[in-house]
Amino acid sequence: MAEELGILVGALLTLAIFSLLYRDNPFYRAAEHLLVGVSAGYYVVHYFYAAVIRKFTVPVFQQGEWWLLPGGLLGLLIFFRLRPRTAWLSRYAIAFYVAAWSGYLIPSVLQERVLTQIAGTIPDPAAAAPWALAMSLLVLVGVASILVYFYFSAAHTGALGRISRVGILFLMAGFGASFGYTVMGRVSLLIGRFQYLFEDLPRALGRL
């Protein structure tokens, strides 16, 4: 019963959001504000459970892992942000967080996003098939000319200008692919909502 009623409520709220397509109206606004509140409430419960209970009180007080204490204290400094006069204290927590992230990001990103990608662009000397070789050269030309396009230390004239114009063509083909896939994604989300309205809702109404 609660399940069926839920689907009915969900369908009404779905329609309230869709009503924006006709024009901005109080139903839409009410639904949107309700969504912000409910989702914030949902999130904060999970944040609290995940960060405070599970990563802090359970290990520290039940499992005796006292070395977690400094993390908790550091985290609490964050709340000094709420008052401008004490906000500087929260910088310790932010500096800790951002610097830790920066530290382990540097080698990993340099390796996986830069070096490995460069390695993947250099043609495989063992590959004998002419088509495969031609295509790996195409990728090589594309990557190199895009790097030239985003090179800002020299004016884009002469040969450099011509290479960067090739780069922009590759970029546009890539953006075209993004365009197509983005449209695809948006349509799929709509299909999901219609499946909810046409498949789940009648099933629930039938059971009511």
Next chain:
Amino acid sequence: MTPAGWFHLERLPTAAATLFFGALIVVFVLLARRGRPLYIRRIAGLEAVDEAVGRATEMGRPILYSAGLDPLEEVATVASINILGQVARRAGEYETRLIMPNRDPIVMTVAQEVVREAYAAVGRPDLYDPHDIYYTTQSQFGYAAAVCGTMMRERPATNFFIGHFYAESLVLAETGNATGAIQIAGTDSDSQLPFFICACDYTLIGEELYAGSVYLSREPLLLGALKGQDLAKAILLALLAAGTLLAFLGVDVRPWLGR
């Protein structure tokens, strides 16, 4: 103790790249701080700014500026604020009204400051009206609706969408298009770039946005990092060329690049 005891030998290429790139960035930031003139090419998209502001002046209509959805900490927002300074100077010189709806209260405060200073710098502090740079709402689509409403009412001749945008980008660009405005966009958001390119007259793509902001602000920190990255790109290009050449000579250099 053997080197392998305290060092992951297989991560040697990563270590070398980290040290080298780190040094590059530090050296260039120091050079920029000492005031060494470091060349950056003019960013084509920025030339359109003067033209677009001039057009608004001719038509006697305002300019609309949006700095995107992200808070001030994000690179794209910082870049946008730098470009805003330039746009505001031109607007001040041409006595054209500049409207800027904001999603983030802190970005709004900073933007007000930047615009006021820009007007003062061109000798027109009287033009500054804090009500033209206002806060709308935190909600993503609420913000989009507010900006679109402003476009429909005020009919700006030129729209700037510069910063980090999300799914609302196409709603903004479409409405601007319908009002017949010239649109200049700039974002580092890969999934929104296609929409801006198709619906705007001019688009700064990804790193061009950062470079444009550095070009205008000449901020040593940003300038130094940009130059360091540029040199790194040049080295990577050389690596690609050499690697390919060696590949045709039968030498596989890929294992030297780690992983």
Next chain:
Amino acid sequence: MKRTGPVLLGFVIGMLMLVQHFTPDRWIAERYNNILDWKQVVFGLTLILGVVSLFLYHWRRIARREEGWRYSLLTVGGLAFMIGAAILFTPSRGPYPWMFEHVQAPMQSTLFALLAFYVASASYRAFRARNLHAALLLSAGVIVMLGRVPLGEAIGLNHISTWILDYPNLAAKRGVMIGVGLGMTATAIKIILGIERTYLGRGA
């Protein structure tokens, strides 16, 4: 204390996390694990701070009877209800999961489904082949759009779209990825060395 302290802390922590990548040393590995655990706690509390700020924002709107304050009542009400439900009935049963499943999930997914309509209307009214680049972009977009669905597969467009995705698109994404990777790394280096401080907020 207000400026140097955080930067110094950042330098020590950042360097430790960086060096750790290259050494199997046990002592460093243990500190690294400590920091990862602390970082999760700190991040979780930052998220809670975000919700507190949201609450305060709407609370002020209600208190000052600002325009649209009645809508803010819904936000604050929804927030309070969810927290109350989780405390009274636990998060795994009763109204809390029900609200997620039947209020939050349908609305959140519908909000993004609206974009299918917007993208269609922008396709008709705004996406123009106004120059060679936009023309190339739109053509590639159309081929991929059709080539990735059964309709386009029936007329063989999938071969062209696969080619676009596998080669020109791959090159484009990689070119951008390398540039952005360098940018991320450069920022991270500046943060650890304390030359980049904007993330600490104004006045740092």
Next chain:
Amino acid sequence: MPAPLAAGRPPRRAGRLAALGRVDRRWIFLLVGASVALPLLRPLHLPIGTSREARAYHAEVERLQPGDEMIFSFDYEPDTMAELDPMSLATLRHAFSRGVRVIALTNYAGGPGIALRILGQAASEHERQYGRDYVFLGYNPDYSATMLRMGESIRSTFPTDHFGTPSAELPLLREVDRYADIELLVTVTASALAEYWVIWAGGRFGQRIVAGNTAIQAVLIYPYYQTGQLAGFLGGLKGAAEYERLIGRDGAGVRGMDAQSVAHLLIVCFIVLGNIGYFAQRRSARAAGDAARDGEA
């Protein structure tokens, strides 16, 4: 991207084609709604082909033996359920049907509600037992720290499961504790998390990874697939439909494909029509400009 500004902006002259451009967008909305609704109500059953990436993803799961372990990360929130739920469900059905044991988690606070529903459905269909055949670790804040920490110890990263049971008391987690013990990691995601799993779990720990992505993300990860950093991936609802076909069990992905085809065709028509109007307008504006110049001479 250099482009002459003037070319983009013709003077507005009312022509029949230009009138097309002023059509109320609500008519367009109506057409879009119909293009999605009608094929859902009256399916066309268009044949569905499979892509190489989807076959690679399928092969990775197919390769697993009964008793092998898989990490499954629900890295999305309700906004993209439509694209990703079908992938999650199909993957878990496939894994459970092969006797693979699943360690599930999520890196989004909006994820647990989704994960519980889908895990519950797939597990009950295949009569899997919680704690022995699968566990749900729930949500952990800070994805990068979670991904790195799991390489050292899953039990320390998640001191308890989602329901508060200490991890050390779960039979499945008594046997496996880090990536080295896991055969395959699956992330189903609407954000850049596939990339971060590649960087942290793949790059540092050599974990084998496949990803289910929203269409928007899928297009970005081709470089990682080409280098082998990612062993396979699914892109968008079409990817889900392909995978459903590969495991021989149709679901929401396959059912949505007809609507997807028709809606794409409609949007392509919009782009073409809009551009015809645009070029016609541009040509008539140019002709008017020529006439004016002739008049002056």
